Amino acid sequence: MGKARLTVFGLSSMEMEAIQLSLRVALWGVAWSLPLAVSVAWLLARGRFPGKILLDGLVHLPLVLPPVAVGYVLLVMFGRHGAIGAWLFEEFHIEIAFTWRGAAIAAAIMAFPLMVRAIRLSLETVDRKLESAARTLGAGPADVFLSITLPLIVPGIITGVILAFARSLGEFGATITFVSNIPGQTRTLPLAIYTLIQAPGGEETAMRLVLISVAVALVALALSELLARRAAARLEA
Amino acid sequence: MTPPLLDIDVSHATGGFSLDISLNISGQSAISGITALFGRSGSGKTSLINLMAGLARPDRGRIALGSRVLFDSERGIDLPPEQRRMGYVFQETRLFPHLDVRGNLGYGMKRRGRNGQLASFDHVVGLLDLEYLLNRHPDSLSGGEKQRVAIGRALLSNPELLLLDEPLASLDATHKNEILPFLERLRDDPGIPIIYVSHSMEEIVRLADVMVLISEGRVLANGNVEDLLSRLDLRPLTGRFEAGSVIAATLIGHEKKFGLSRLSFAGGELLAPMVDLPLGTPLRVRIRARDVTLATRKPTAVAAQNIYRGTIVQMETDTSSRTEALLDIGVPLWARLSAKSAQELKLAVGTRAYAMIKSVAIDGHSLGRQRVIGGASSE
Numbered sequence: 001m002g003k004a005r006l007t008v009f010g011l012s013s014m015e016m017e018a019i020q021l022s023l024r025v026a027l028w029g030v031a032w033s034l035p036l037a038v039s040v041a042w043l044l045a046r047g048r049f050p051g052k053i054l055l056d057g058l059v060h061l062p063l064v065l066p067p068v069a070v071g072y073v074l075l076v077m078f079g080r081h082g083a084i085g086a087w088l089f090e091e092f093h094i095e096i097a098f099t100w101r102g103a104a105i106a107a108a109i110m111a112f113p114l115m116v117r118a119i120r121l122s123l124e125t126v127d128r129k130l131e132s133a134a135r136t137l138g139a140g141p142a143d144v145f146l147s148i149t150l151p152l153i154v155p156g157i158i159t160g161v162i163l164a165f166a167r168s169l170g171e172f173g174a175t176i177t178f179v180s181n182i183p184g185q186t187r188t189l190p191l192a193i194y195t196l197i198q199a200p201g202g203e204e205t206a207m208r209l210v211l212i213s214v215a216v217a218l219v220a221l222a223l224s225e226l227l228a229r230r231a232a233a234r235l236e237a
Numbered sequence: 238m239t240p241p242l243l244d245i246d247v248s249h250a251t252g253g254f255s256l257d258i259s260l261n262i263s264g265q266s267a268i269s270g271i272t273a274l275f276g277r278s279g280s281g282k283t284s285l286i287n288l289m290a291g292l293a294r295p296d297r298g299r300i301a302l303g304s305r306v307l308f309d310s311e312r313g314i315d316l317p318p319e320q321r322r323m324g325y326v327f328q329e330t331r332l333f334p335h336l337d338v339r340g341n342l343g344y345g346m347k348r349r350g351r352n353g354q355l356a357s358f359d360h361v362v363g364l365l366d367l368e369y370l371l372n373r374h375p376d377s378l379s380g381g382e383k384q385r386v387a388i389g390r391a392l393l394s395n396p397e398l399l400l401l402d403e404p405l406a407s408l409d410a411t412h413k414n415e416i417l418p419f420l421e422r423l424r425d426d427p428g429i430p431i432i433y434v435s436h437s438m439e440e441i442v443r444l445a446d447v448m449v450l451i452s453e454g455r456v457l458a459n460g461n462v463e464d465l466l467s468r469l470d471l472r473p474l475t476g477r478f479e480a481g482s483v484i485a486a487t488l489i490g491h492e493k494k495f496g497l498s499r500l501s502f503a504g505g506e507l508l509a510p511m512v513d514l515p516l517g518t519p520l521r522v523r524i525r526a527r528d529v530t531l532a533t534r535k536p537t538a539v540a541a542q543n544i545y546r547g548t549i550v551q552m553e554t555d556t557s558s559r560t561e562a563l564l565d566i567g568v569p570l571w572a573r574l575s576a577k578s579a580q581e582l583k584l585a586v587g588t589r590a591y592a593m594i595k596s597v598a599i600d601g602h603s604l605g606r607q608r609v610i611g612g613a614s615s616e
Contacts, residue, residue: 133331135318137345
């Protein structure tokens with residue numbers, strides 16, 4: 001996606017910035033949370049341990065909490081003086097609050113329950129007899145997970161990733177609370193639309209960004225459908 | 238003295254069903270052939286091989302394969318399935334849907350096949366005739382083809398023992414007959430001992446040398462197929478429908494004009510439908526009791542080709558007025574007749590009688606090819 005090509009559509013640099021930032025935030029958010037989501041989904045689908053209900057509730061919390069509340073909790077934890085934020089800054093000089101990284105974290109957390117849910121559902125449909133067959137053929141538990149379970153849940157992972165990606169693109173409340181609305185840093189598409197609507201004479205541009213949002217979402221959904229179909233076809237061929 | 242193939246002494250209870258197995262499988266016939274685990278459905282056959290393979294854990298006991306201890310509750314040994322080296326062919330095949338046939342076959346081979354490989358990929362593919370299936374996906378295979386792939390996959394994982402759990406149970410008659418020759422090839426080929434779970438006496442007679450009878454989670458008997466099938470006390474278990482005798486014989490000649498083969502056994506000669514095998518081949522013949530009839534005088538001008546003289550050594554009449562008589566004609570031979578006929582002929586234990594077997598009653602399914610191994614067939 002070259003800059004030159006996008007400018008052909010007559011997009012201002014501010015608009016392009018918002019689009020690129022949104023994509024970056026959503027992609028990183030999804031990429032970083034995916035391994036964790038697979039692990040948590042596995043624990044919830046297969047694990048038997050005390051506190052499982054608690055973990056289940058915790059994972060689903062962002063789905064039911066007001067996004068502003070999530071954003072505030074993140075600010076308290078990851079702010080310069082927050083427990084995690086201070087440590088990250090001291091040890092690695094990484095700033096989270098008020099940066100695009102923070103936006104990615106906010107997006108990832110808000111999208112996490114959707115991703116876990118899709119992967120967990122798919123894990124629960126995996127025929128465990130196939131896994132025991134793999135054990136008798138010489139594969140250890142980790143090997144079985146990588147060579148049998150994981151390939152079988154690929155359609156579920158794709159669904160989860162796309163849901164999370166779409167949710168991340170639309171993330172607003174937690175983002176604006178946690179990382180504010182800084183042009184080029186944290187002003188994603190929804191925040192840009194919000195800003196434009198607030199300013200006089202911005203409605204036209206806002207509408208254009210809304211249409212762009214629709215286009216990005218449609219492309220993402222179509223892509224996911226295509227990938228999921230191909231994965232399913234590979235499993236059933 | 239070679240160690241036994243399997244030495245098992247375990248107890249295992251799950252949901253109201255308890256398994257209490259004490260079993261020692263040894264001898265050359267078991268080590269180089271097929272041992273059948275026979276029992277009705279729900280008798281604990283599959284539970285037992287799951288314990289062997291490590292897919293279920295006994296409450297207590299010990300399982301040893303050759304000189305390797307796989308499980309010992311007292312010594313705290315419990316090898317995971319991947320270390321037990323048991324090739325397991327499941328009833329429902331359990332092929333991996335995301336891999337093609339080649340991928341399925343290679344799964345175990347990649348993980349375990351390299352050291353001390355017994356069977357090469359090409360050899361197994363040839364043995365089970367899988368070449369034309371290699372690039373297909375499991376979903377596009379017929380039941381019989383899936384089962385062959387599952388057998389190949391297990392063989393290529395380089396097992397020390399192959400467990401077959403009713404591999405023919407889910408197939409219709411046509412596909413069964415398609416697979417049986419492959420199972421015979423398997424038995425005669427790579428020298429991997431096989432445990433064959435089945436509730437079909439027909440399959441067992443055709444394939445197995447040694448048989449273990451299981452009922453309600455206990456081992457009732459363990460021995461040669463011929464011996465166990467002629468035991469009266471096991472009759473309720475081996476089944477009335479299946480009632481019959483199994484005779485060890487050798488192919489000695491053909492009568493091509495009539496499409497018959499001559500077999501020699503301890504009681505004389507037997508004419509059977511043409512068997513297309515080299516002379517001298519040891520065979521196992523199953524003769525159903527209902528295909529044997531008795532006479533007290535030497536019959537003349539009867540259509541039956543096979544007539545033998547013997548003495549009745551056992552007799553029993555069941556509630557439906559059928560009498561079964563065990564005749565010693567050099568080998569034990571069961572005959573079934575109506576109680577009325579038995580009474581009219583004044584049959585009793587000790588009576589000398591003639592047994593007649595129609596040649597056509599012996600069909601291809603009744604003839605099992607025995608493995609050629611030194612002395613084992615006459616044990």
